[in-house]
Every structure is written in C-alpha cells, then in structure tokens.
Amino acid sequence: MFRILHDTNYDFIRWWKVMAAITIGFILLGLGSLAIKPPNYSIEFTGGTLMQLQFTQPPDVGEIRSTLDDAGIHGAEIQQFGSNRDFTVRAQNAAQVAAQARGAENIAVRIESVLKKKFGENSLRVIRTEAVGPRVGQELKRGAIIAILLSFLITLVYLSIRFEWRFATAAVIATSHDVFTTIAFLKLMHLEISLTVVAGLLTVLGYSLNDTIIIFDRVRENLRKGRKETLYETLNRSINETLPRSVLTHVTTFVATLALLIFAGEVIRPFAWVMAFGIVTGTFSSIYVAAPVLLWIERKWPRKTGARQSSSTVTPTSRTRRSPATATR
Amino acid sequence: MNLKWRIGIILGLTVLSFWALFPRTVVERVKRNGEFVYDTVRRVPLKRGLDLQGGMHLALEVDESKGLVPDKSKAIDNALKVVRNRIDEFGVSEPLVQKAGNDRIIVELPGIDDPRRAQDVVQKSAFLEFQITDETQALDKALPRIDAALKDTKVAVATAAPTGNKDTSNAGLQSLFTADTSKKADSTKKDTAATVATTVGGPGAFSKLIQPGSMPGEYFVAQSDVSLVTQYLSQPQVIAALPPGKVIRWSSDTLSYGNRIYRPLYVLDAKPIITGEYLTDAKPNTSPTEGNLVQFTMNNEGARRFRMETARHIKDFMAIVLDQRVMGRPPVIQSAIGANGQITMGGKDLQAAQDLALVLRAGSLPVPLKIADVTQIGASLGKDSIHKGITAGIIAVALVVIVMLGYYRFSGALAVAALALYILYTLAALAGFSAVLTLPGLAGFVLSIGIAVDANVLIFERIREELAHGKTVRTAIDEGFRHAMSAIVDSNVSTALTAAVLYQYGTGPVRGFAVTLLAGIAASMVTAIFVVRTFYMIWLNRSSEAQTTLSI
Numbered sequence A: 001m002f003r004i005l006h007d008t009n010y011d012f013i014r015w016w017k018v019m020a021a022i023t024i025g026f027i028l029l030g031l032g033s034l035a036i037k038p039p040n041y042s043i044e045f046t047g048g049t050l051m052q053l054q055f056t057q058p059p060d061v062g063e064i065r066s067t068l069d070d071a072g073i074h075g076a077e078i079q080q081f082g083s084n085r086d087f088t089v090r091a092q093n094a095a096q097v098a099a100q101a102r103g104a105e106n107i108a109v110r111i112e113s114v115l116k117k118k119f120g121e122n123s124l125r126v127i128r129t130e131a132v133g134p135r136v137g138q139e140l141k142r143g144a145i146i147a148i149l150l151s152f153l154i155t156l157v158y159l160s161i162r163f164e165w166r167f168a169t170a171a172v173i174a175t176s177h178d179v180f181t182t183i184a185f186l187k188l189m190h191l192e193i194s195l196t197v198v199a200g201l202l203t204v205l206g207y208s209l210n211d212t213i214i215i216f217d218r219v220r221e222n223l224r225k226g227r228k229e230t231l232y233e234t235l236n237r238s239i240n241e242t243l244p245r246s247v248l249t250h251v252t253t254f255v256a257t258l259a260l261l262i263f264a265g266e267v268i269r270p271f272a273w274v275m276a277f278g279i280v281t282g283t284f285s286s287i288y289v290a291a292p293v294l295l296w297i298e299r300k301w302p303r304k305t306g307a308r309q310s311s312s313t314v315t316p317t318s319r320t321r322r323s324p325a326t327a328t329r
Numbered sequence B: 001m002n003l004k005w006r007i008g009i010i011l012g013l014t015v016l017s018f019w020a021l022f023p024r025t026v027v028e029r030v031k032r033n034g035e036f037v038y039d040t041v042r043r044v045p046l047k048r049g050l051d052l053q054g055g056m057h058l059a060l061e062v063d064e065s066k067g068l069v070p071d072k073s074k075a076i077d078n079a080l081k082v083v084r085n086r087i088d089e090f091g092v093s094e095p096l097v098q099k100a101g102n103d104r105i106i107v108e109l110p111g112i113d114d115p116r117r118a119q120d121v122v123q124k125s126a127f128l129e130f131q132i133t134d135e136t137q138a139l140d141k142a143l144p145r146i147d148a149a150l151k152d153t154k155v156a157v158a159t160a161a162p163t164g165n166k167d168t169s170n171a172g173l174q175s176l177f178t179a180d181t182s183k184k185a186d187s188t189k190k191d192t193a194a195t196v197a198t199t200v201g202g203p204g205a206f207s208k209l210i211q212p213g214s215m216p217g218e219y220f221v222a223q224s225d226v227s228l229v230t231q232y233l234s235q236p237q238v239i240a241a242l243p244p245g246k247v248i249r250w251s252s253d254t255l256s257y258g259n260r261i262y263r264p265l266y267v268l269d270a271k272p273i274i275t276g277e278y279l280t281d282a283k284p285n286t287s288p289t290e291g292n293l294v295q296f297t298m299n300n301e302g303a304r305r306f307r308m309e310t311a312r313h314i315k316d317f318m319a320i321v322l323d324q325r326v327m328g329r330p331p332v333i334q335s336a337i338g339a340n341g342q343i344t345m346g347g348k349d350l351q352a353a354q355d356l357a358l359v360l361r362a363g364s365l366p367v368p369l370k371i372a373d374v375t376q377i378g379a380s381l382g383k384d385s386i387h388k389g390i391t392a393g394i395i396a397v398a399l400v401v402i403v404m405l406g407y408y409r410f411s412g413a414l415a416v417a418a419l420a421l422y423i424l425y426t427l428a429a430l431a432g433f434s435a436v437l438t439l440p441g442l443a444g445f446v447l448s449i450g451i452a453v454d455a456n457v458l459i460f461e462r463i464r465e466e467l468a469h470g471k472t473v474r475t476a477i478d479e480g481f482r483h484a485m486s487a488i489v490d491s492n493v494s495t496a497l498t499a500a501v502l503y504q505y506g507t508g509p510v511r512g513f514a515v516t517l518l519a520g521i522a523a524s525m526v527t528a529i530f531v532v533r534t535f536y537m538i539w540l541n542r543s544s545e546a547q548t549t550l551s552i
Helices: A012-036 A061-070 A094-101 A106-119 A134-162 A165-188 A195-225 A231-241 A243-263 A269-300 B003-021 B072-090 B115-123 B138-163 B166-173 B178-199 B223-234 B236-241 B300-312 B350-362 B379-432 B439-468 B473-505 B508-542
Strands: A048-055 A077-081 A083-091 A124-132 B024-032 B035-043 B055-062 B096-100 B104-110 B128-132 B210-212 B218-222 B246-251 B255-257 B260-269 B279-287 B291-298 B318-322 B340-344 B369-377
Touching (some): A012 A165, A012 A269, A048 A106, A061 A077, A061 A083, A061 A106, A083 A106, A106 A124, A124 A134, A124 B379, A134 A165, A134 A195, A134 B369, A134 B473, A165 A269, A195 A243, A195 A269, A195 B473, A195 B508, A243 A269, A243 B439, A269 B439, B003 B508, B055 B072, B055 B115, B072 B096, B072 B104, B072 B115, B072 B350, B115 B350, B115 B369, B138 B236, B138 B246, B218 B223, B223 B236, B223 B246, B223 B260, B260 B318, B291 B350, B379 B439, B379 B508, B439 B473, B473 B508
Antiparallel strands (some): A048 A083, A048 A124, B024 B035, B055 B104, B096 B104, B210 B218, B218 B260, B246 B260, B255 B260, B279 B291, B291 B340
16 A cells, blocks of 8 residues: 555644745735736626637737727737737727727727738638627626625535534635635736636635535544544644545646646636646645634634533534444544 | 445446437538528537637627617517527527526527628618608708808817717718628728818818719718718717708718719608518519519508508609618609519628518517627637647546556546546536536536545545554445545535536636536536445455455
C-alpha cells in the first residue's frame, strides 16, 4: 500500500495568524487595485458589442484600429484571440452602448462592413457576434449577485440542520472569503468577468464548501468520540486525518482543470483559471478560515459545558451513528 | 440488498443509458432549394446549445423610440405569435421562440447561416398600406416654409450632421433590406459630410435638393443627398412646416438617370385607403416583365373596400407602402381593383420576394421591435469548441485514471470502472432530460470527472484507516463505506443546492452548466457509493475463502 501523508500530526492551526495576514494582504491588494481601476466586465454585463473575427492573412492590428476609428467606432478594444489570424473586437464604451440601445445589431453590422471594405470581402469571417443592450447586462449583474447570496443562505440553512449553526456560519464565512480572494485573483490576472467566470466562481464556492464540509464532518465525528481534548486539538486532528483525501482529490480535480486550461481553448480558459485558483483558495479557506472562525465562535458562544466531554450527544442536532467498531477504538 | 439485485440494477441502468444515448432517427425540418421538407437524420440524441452547434440568439424588446406602448406585456404576447409564425416558416430545424420576463421575446435559431436575413425576418414590421399620391402639390406649396425653417436652424444642422445623428439616419435607411442599405448608408455617410459643407448655409437648403418627378407627389433626390434630406425631414421645425394630412415616404428603390442615381421621395395622403390587415395570402412569383414580385389576396371585406376605394381614385397613382417605404413606383389605377394585387420587388432577388411573402402571410407586428441582445456563433466555432472540449475531457480522464490506478491499484481500477459508468450515466441523464449541452456545461463535465472520484477517495481512505486498525477486509470495506457516507452526502447535497440556485438564476450557457453539474452529482453518488460497493461485493464473493488482503 502506497500512502502519502499518513498519520501526520501537523499543527496547522498554529499558523493561522500568518495565514490570515497573507490572505488579508492578498484581498486588500485585489480590492485596492479594484478601487483604482474597476474590473473588466464582459459584454454580457456592460452591454456593447463583441466580435470574433478570423482573417485569412494575419492583419495589422493598428490597421484594424485605424479603420474602425475612421468609421467613427472609437475606443474599440482589439485583441488577439488564439492564433495571429483570430481577433476579438470589443466596442464597449458608453457611447456605443447607448447607440446600441436603439438596436443591438447596428454596430456589429458597421464593424463588419468597414473591415470588409478595408481588407476585402473574403479576407475575414465573423466567427461570433455578441451584442448586448445595457438593460440585459444590468439584469445579469443582479442575477449573479442574487445567485451567490442565495446559495450562501441555502448553505447556511442546510448546514445548520445537518451540523449546527456554529459550523454553518464558519463554513459560510470561509466560502465568502473565497469570493473575495477569487475577485482579487480575477483583478490581478486581468481576467474579464463574464457569465462563464461567474459560473466558475460558483463552482469554486461549491468546491470549497465541499472541502470544508469534509473536514467538519471529521470534526463532528471526533467530537462524538468524546476524546479529552480541546476543540483546537480536535480541529487539527481532523485536518490531519482528512489530509490524504484532500491531497488526492485536489490532485485529480487539478489535473482535470489543467486539461481544460491547456486543451479546451480560449473561450473556456478564464473559467479554467478561476477553477485552478479556486482549488488553492478552497483548500486554504477550509483550513485557515473555517477552523479559526469556528474556534473563535466557540470561544464567543461556547457550547454547554461538559457537552464536549460527554460521550453521548455533542450537539443537539447531531445524530449518533457510531458503530461498535469505532467505539472500541 | 443482495448481490444479484445490485448487479441487476447496475446492468439495468447501463442498458437504459445506452438506449438513451443510442443514435436514433429524428425528423427534422430543413430547407432545401427554398422548400421546407421533412427529413430524417440519425444522430446521438444529445442537444447541443447554440454555442456548440452555431446559430443565433436574439432578444427582442418593444421599440419605444417612436412612441410609448401602454401595455407592453400584451403587445409582446401579440408580437410573439407573429414572430413565431414567421420563424416557423423560416425553416430552421429546432427554433425556439418564447417570452422571457414580461417584455422580451427570445428567439433561438440553431445552425442559421445568414444572421442578417434572420434578423430582418424577425424584426420587419410588415405593415402594409395603400396610399394615394398627393395631387395637390402640397409639398411645393410648403417648400418656402421648409426652407425658411431650415435657414433658422441651419447652424444646428451643420454641426450636428458630421458627428451626431448618423445612427438615426442609418436606422431609418436600414428599416428594410438591411443587407444592401448598410453599404449604401456607408457611402452616403461620407458624401453627406462633404455635402454638408457645400450646401448648408445657402438659400433654399431643402428645395434645391429635390426635383419634381414624373407623377403627382413624386420627387427625386440624388442618392448622395438622401441622408441629408432624411436629417432635414427629422428636424422638428421642418416637421411643423410639412403640409398637413400628408406623409412623406422614401421609395425602396433607386432610379438612375444618366450616370446619376436618384431615390424617389413620395408625398402621400396620410390616410391609407386600405391596410394589410385584410390580407389572407401572399406568394412570391417571377414575372418576365416585372421581375420578382409578391402576389397577395385579400378577404371578402378587404376586397370590397379595396374595390370601392380604388373606384373612387381611378387615374390616380397608388403607392404600396411597406413599413413606411414605397415599394416600386406607384402604379396608376386603371379600374377598380378587387381581391388580388401584387407588389413588385424592383431589382431584389427571389429570396427577398420569398421573405416578403413570408412576413406578409405571418401578419404584421403589432408593435415595432428592437433587438436588445444578439449572439451569433459560427458553426465552425461550435465544432472547434466541441473538438477541444472532447480533447480536454479525454486527457482529463486519462490523467485521473493514472492517478487513481497509481495510488489505489486494484481499488483504483474499480473506481476507474465506476468512472466509466459515471460518464455514461451523466450523458444519458442529460439526453434523457433533453438538457442542452453548452460549452460551459462541457467544461463543467470535464471538471466533474476530476471531482467525481472524490467520493471514491473518501471511501478508500476510510477503508485504509479501518485496515490500519486491524479490521478484516470485509469489515473494513463495510465500515469504510458507512463512515464516508455522511461526508459524501453532505458535500454533494450542498453542491447540488448551489447548482440549483445557478439553474434558477442563470441564463443560457450557465443554465446548461448547472444542469450538467446536477446530472454529474447524481451520477457520481450512484457510481461511487452503489456501483463500487457492488464491485467489492463481487470481488469478496468470488472465492469461497474470504479475501485476506485488499489492494488499496
């Protein structure tokens, strides 16, 4: 049997102050940079027009830009997208969005016609067009925020039922932490916030929650065993016991993410980046946010004294499902 | 549950999945040589989203730029029927037309190759009017007033012309046959800038741009002046100076005299003698003398009215106005016209005649619609996405298999077998619920392959712990499964809840992602808990003497 990290006994939680400093620093860095310059929202959120064009010959970006400028489409962002023949054109500024409120297709039609006039009728193909009115974008933004908050609420309720409120709160705080670190990551990586990225963020939240629950499940079980140890020790023990599982699951998830990152193409890459970061932050928060927060809550609102020592019921909601095998341990 | 039952259930699920995914014959409506035919194709019944198969997504809203619409929801309901009729005749295999929220129509056209034509068919108001051209020289009489009005505001026009207003004039021009006017609009725009400099400021700013045509109420405007005249006509002062009871409409065609191109402008009686609401049928046709045209038929009441009105206007010219554009040159009314009539298409191709007949048949839109949101994805991009997604999926599976086999050996092999079933079940569930597979969904699926083994990992680690405590193999397996259960259930249920929220609040691709995620969670719980357990049971039962060592 090949085992890694078996029977470890690291004192993970001892480092929580250092880790808190690191993660708060990271979040502040991200939010600070957000304060200086707002994040890049995709067309879906801001409204505007995005076109993905494929040229038969590698074109000169400057030439595309000047052609668009001449046609009165100012400030369009032109980016290479994959190969040097594929480009995206984003017309996203306020004037263009306002013009689009009258009819979303106009700008795309104009971009296509001026570029075809400049480069020749058959020199480029429109691979993809997305034109979104400003109203749709507003609704999407609201929808995304509602989705995140609602998922928190539902998680809180579910975990309160399955564990108890202390665990539920700690888990939700750990997950909120991931929202902030991921936003900071998006900003620092200059990734565009699109619907797909929001989906990625929600997946990260689910994944991180998963990880927290696995550890808390161990804590719940260890508490039931009624060892004579503090919650601090129980948490450390639980993290150590679930360590092999954590490592292995993160490895398999990470290789799948890596496959997406490398092979699934430009469109999916931002999603894969979010997910790759999510594995890191999710693991981190399960250990260094969820556990210290749980300790803090425990100190603030302690359980009934003696409850932890009693071998029968630890929490009012927990169910005893102990098998004879573990009891004799 | 005994072993036979377990194996039976697994086999049953597997057969069911294969059946759900087996390529089957589906009937599709396709357009072939301009005709709609039903055709059968064999394919795997997995619905691909627009982003994977290419196509077009449109969101339409009531256009209130030309006046407020009091009851938008009702207007959208009525418009929905018209749009649906038009799309049904348009010949897309699996179109989707639905109301979204209170005031929006969503149209999805998979595999569409001519997005602009599709937009046009959806958006065209198709409001048909028959109006008599003005016989009283009302515009001629009003010209001095218009010129005077422009003189007062010429500065405003001169500064506004080169920068602002381009879009409005453009939009006006594009209300019909977007494809060809967009190019013209472009060329005229440059000309406009030039003309503005030379013409504005002189006396008779308006009157010198137009010249009388050959029939009452007809004027010619040089093609290069069209957008300038359109701008003038949209000035409030000019609108106030226009003759009352008359409307001014552009022709849909241009005429050339010598080497100059002109676009006719018509002054018409504002009250139409009849509108398209009595129309019962419209067919495209080609005539050797008049080119492509659309023949229409009216119902009895319409025919009666039409006969009566045309009898009153013999020798007058009747303009056929579609969406505020005069179609062709107004013909003279020779004698009373009954139920049948025709609209000539000028130089437009048969496709244009077909599309016009289509929208006339489907009825006119009760309110003008604007496109709030359009996404168009080329078929090649969709194919490319699928190809890349599958590549990533295969590599992800391969890597996960290596990790699992390398770390857990025999037990890992069981997990890998369960993973194969996981992939099968998930895809079958997607097909079974006719969920739409989107690109984020595909990515979510690839990712879920990595996450799916989590449950196995949890169980295997537990079994290892139990073995380390000196349990027998059989007990360790039982205990391992039992102890891992609560963690597996809690983590999966909370992920499923998040996915449900995503489904509820997501749109399009994200919704597809949520569905994939949900299917994946369900399948992974079945395979990791039930299937792998059964595999272990088979293995334990295989030899009579209890297995003493477990490769894990």
